Each structure stands twice: as structure tokens, then as C-alpha cells.
Amino acid sequence: MIRIKLTVVVLIMLAAFSCKKEPHNKEASPNAIEPPNSYKKVEANEDIEIFAEMAKDCDQTFDDFFKRFAKDSVFQKSRAKYPFKYVNRFHDYDTQKDTFEISLIPKKEFMFFDFSKDKTAINNLYDKYTIDIEYYDSIVNYKWLGYDNGIRVTHIFKLIDNCWYLVEILDESM
Numbered sequence: 001m002i003r004i005k006l007t008v009v010v011l012i013m014l015a016a017f018s019c020k021k022e023p024h025n026k027e028a029s030p031n032a033i034e035p036p037n038s039y040k041k042v043e044a045n046e047d048i049e050i051f052a053e054m055a056k057d058c059d060q061t062f063d064d065f066f067k068r069f070a071k072d073s074v075f076q077k078s079r080a081k082y083p084f085k086y087v088n089r090f091h092d093y094d095t096q097k098d099t100f101e102i103s104l105i106p107k108k109e110f111m112f113f114d115f116s117k118d119k120t121a122i123n124n125l126y127d128k129y130t131i132d133i134e135y136y137d138s139i140v141n142y143k144w145l146g147y148d149n150g151i152r153v154t155h156i157f158k159l160i161d162n163c164w165y166l167v168e169i170l171d172e173s174m
Contacts, residue, residue: 003078045063055164058163062140066157080166081158082107113155115142122147142165150174 057068057075069076083104090099121129121144128147133140138159144151156168 058161060164061133062157062159062164066115066142069164070118073112076112076166077107077110079164080110081160082110083172084166085168087168087170091169091174092143118144127151146173 016022024036026123065079069079083106083151085101086105088101088103090101091097092099118129118131121127121131127149129144129149129151130147132143132145134143138155142155142157144153144155146152150173152172152174154170155166157164158167
């Protein structure tokens with residue numbers, strides 16, 4: 001019985017002292033991971049935030065930029081100009097007139113748009129849509145065009161200082 005107790009105590013001691021001790025100071029560890037310091041926040045006022053990129057990932061074609069923008073939520077949030085404009089069109093059937101509601105979306109209300117499944121969206125059971133991309137000199141209109149469902153959303157990207165940014169969303173869905 002004493003032999004079992006002694007064995008258990010020795011195993012506990014080995015487990016406790018064989019664990020690798022990490023330094024408490026990050027600077028002391030050569031493997032410490034530094035948080036990225038790629039953005040510098042400058043506040044203009046409560047509603048408008050300007051982010052000056054220090055380490056830009058620019059000088060890309062729109063297609064190369066969009067591959068990352070489509071699936072990386074952090075990158076997507078960093079590549080929208082705030083406050084960006086969201087324009088929503090409503091049709092008043094009583095007056096037979098279209099009205100537009102314009103909202104300025106601040107960074108804290110930004111929602112991730114998953115563009116990664118756009119190429120297969122026509123195969124959806126519901127909310128089928130296709131993609132149409134219009135290329136201009138420094139503007140790209142990326143459109144979701146619904147298939148018999150009224151979806152019509154244009155994401156407007158603009159080339160600013162050699163970097164692509166989402167600057168406006170025009171929702172003309174019915």
C-alpha cells in the first residue's frame with residue numbers, strides 16, 4: 001500500500017515539475033507572437049472613423065483583392081470606407097413612385113458579406129442569383145442579380161490610393 005502511495009506521489013511530482021515553464025514577459029520569449037500593428041485609428045468625430053493603413057496590401061488587381069475580400073472578415077472590415085453608404089430602394093405601390101433611403105453605416109455596425117458561395121448561388125433552392133461584374137477604370141460594380149426573386153444588389157468598389165475599398169451598397173431588390 002505504501003509502495004502505491006509513493007508511486008502516485010512520484011508521478012504527480014514528475015507531472016508538476018516536467019511541464020515547460022513559459023516566461024511571463026512576452027519580450028523574454030523569442031517565440032512570442034506580436035499582435036498586428038497594421039492599422040492606426042484616428043477619430044474624426046463620434047460617427048466617422050478613419051483608418052490609416054500603415055502596412056497596406058495594395059497594388060492588386062480587383063480579382064486578386066476580391067478573392068481575399070470574399071472570405072476574410074477582418075480584411076473585409078478593413079477595406080470598407082466608413083461610413084459607407086447603403087442605399088435602399090422602395091417602391092410605393094399606392095403612389096407608383098420609387099423612393100430611396102440612404103443610410104451611412106459606421107464601422108461598429110458593419111456586417112460580414114459572404115461572397116464565397118456566389119458562383120454556386122444559382123443552384124440554391126431559394127434565393128437564387130447570378131453575379132455580374134462591371135469593370136471601369138477605378139470602379140467595379142459587383143452585382144447580385146436574382147433569378148425570379150427580385151434580388152438586385154450592387155456592391156460598389158473604388159480604387160483609392162492603389163487600394164480597393166467597398167464604398168457603397170445599392171439595394172434595388174423588390
